[in-house]
Amino acid sequence: MEQFISPIVLYMVCVLGAAGLALALPRRGPNLVPLGAVFLAGAAGLAVVSMASRVGGFTLSAGGPGLFFYLFAAIGLGASVRVITHPRPVYSALYFILTIIASCGLYLLMGAEFMAFALIIIYAGAILITYLFVIMLATQAPTGTQRDLTDDTDAVAREPVVGAIIGFVLMGMISTLLFDGVGSLQTPERFDPDAVLADLPRKADRVLREADLIEPYEQVLRIEPGRAALDTEARTIVIYNERSDSTRTLGPDRWPDDLRATNLDRLGWNLLNDHPMTIEIAGVILLMAMLGATVLARRHIEFEEELKAEKARHLSPRTGRVGNTGGAS
Numbered sequence: 001m002e003q004f005i006s007p008i009v010l011y012m013v014c015v016l017g018a019a020g021l022a023l024a025l026p027r028r029g030p031n032l033v034p035l036g037a038v039f040l041a042g043a044a045g046l047a048v049v050s051m052a053s054r055v056g057g058f059t060l061s062a063g064g065p066g067l068f069f070y071l072f073a074a075i076g077l078g079a080s081v082r083v084i085t086h087p088r089p090v091y092s093a094l095y096f097i098l099t100i101i102a103s104c105g106l107y108l109l110m111g112a113e114f115m116a117f118a119l120i121i122i123y124a125g126a127i128l129i130t131y132l133f134v135i136m137l138a139t140q141a142p143t144g145t146q147r148d149l150t151d152d153t154d155a156v157a158r159e160p161v162v163g164a165i166i167g168f169v170l171m172g173m174i175s176t177l178l179f180d181g182v183g184s185l186q187t188p189e190r191f192d193p194d195a196v197l198a199d200l201p202r203k204a205d206r207v208l209r210e211a212d213l214i215e216p217y218e219q220v221l222r223i224e225p226g227r228a229a230l231d232t233e234a235r236t237i238v239i240y241n242e243r244s245d246s247t248r249t250l251g252p253d254r255w256p257d258d259l260r261a262t263n264l265d266r267l268g269w270n271l272l273n274d275h276p277m278t279i280e281i282a283g284v285i286l287l288m289a290m291l292g293a294t295v296l297a298r299r300h301i302e303f304e305e306e307l308k309a310e311k312a313r314h315l316s317p318r319t320g321r322v323g324n325t326g327g328a329s
Contacts, residue, residue: 009050011172016043018168025160026087033085044077069109076102087156089135093128100124114264130286194232194261196269201228204237204259211256217242 020039023032048070079098086092100123104116157163197204201220208214221229221240229238235252271279 005047005050007176009046010175013043013047014168014172016040016046017171018164021081021085021167022161022164024081024085025157025164026085027160028156036085040081044074066109069106072102072105072109076106090132093131093135096131097124097128100128112263114267127286130290133290192232193266194259196261196266197232197259198228198230199226199269199273200261200265201226201230203265204228204230207256207259208237208239208250211258213250213254213256214239215241221247 016039020036020041020043022036023039024036052070076099079095079102082095083092083099086095100119104119107113107116107119201222204220205214208220209216218239218241221238223229231237235255237250237255239248239250241247
């Protein structure tokens with residue numbers, strides 16, 4: 001941690017940030033957002049100055065965070081604060097898009113292009129559309145002249161002080177654990193980036209056919225379903241001939257240059273093979289959000305119907321009196 005930021009400065013940033021966020025959250029009474037913005041700006045400035053002094057200032061060199069890192073980080077932090085402090089959910093969703101775009105910029109600086117594009121496609125695309133659908137279904141959007149239509153659930157923070165304190169305490173704990181844990185990580189003894197090719201036999205078949213190394217009736221031998229007889233260390237591939245029911249081996253001298261595992265191959269295999277329940281749970285959470293929005297929307301319609309019926313009951317006696325007067329005359 002000492003290499004990037006002093007622990008005392010980190011905890012001071014958390015205290016100032018918690019105070020600023022608690023003041024900036026929407027509340028009844030006086031508007032304290034400007035004062036909260038001052039505290040948040042002070043916390044961000046303190047963190048930036050401390051980090052810049054530790055890594056040698058605002059440079060574009062590879063030795064530390066560059067100017068673009070601070071730019072994207074500032075945009076992401078500012079937009080994320082507005083996500084939870086804006087009283088209108090639709091605007092919060094738009095600030096969420098800005099947070100995602102800033103995060104994509106940080107991923108691009110680290111050379112993780114796939115993660116950047118995945119964030120844009122998944123979060124700023126599909127998931128945000130789901131959020132907007134839930135928001136429009138569960139709430140009534142106010143107009144510029146009808147601010148009273150904003151629901152108290154969105155316009156007023158229930159426990160701003162408690163929420164801000166808990167959030168920044170967790171941030172301080174996670175930051176401390178991350179900095180301490182990086183130094184204790186063990187360097188892997190050996191990493192073969194192409195090892196996942198043994199679990200991708202169809203890709204091996206396609207690359208070998210494109211290189212004219214196997215015939216249409218040949219394929220990479222399957223040791224077991226989904227597992228190919230492909231040794232990335234020795235650079236050998238066992239080919240199975242369906243016509244003659246025989247095998248042959250391609251040596252290292254015939255290993256095609258295009259037969260290599262990409263970042264997308266390794267990431268996709270890791271997600272679907274090692275963490276399939278994570279993807280399923282994410283889908284279930286989105287489904288539950290849509291179901292909850294449907295319940296809230298139906299309840300809102302029931303309230304509207306009750307309100308209309310009550311207004312009709314109030315107006316019916318007046319209408320009757322008008323009718324009787326007209327008949328008497």
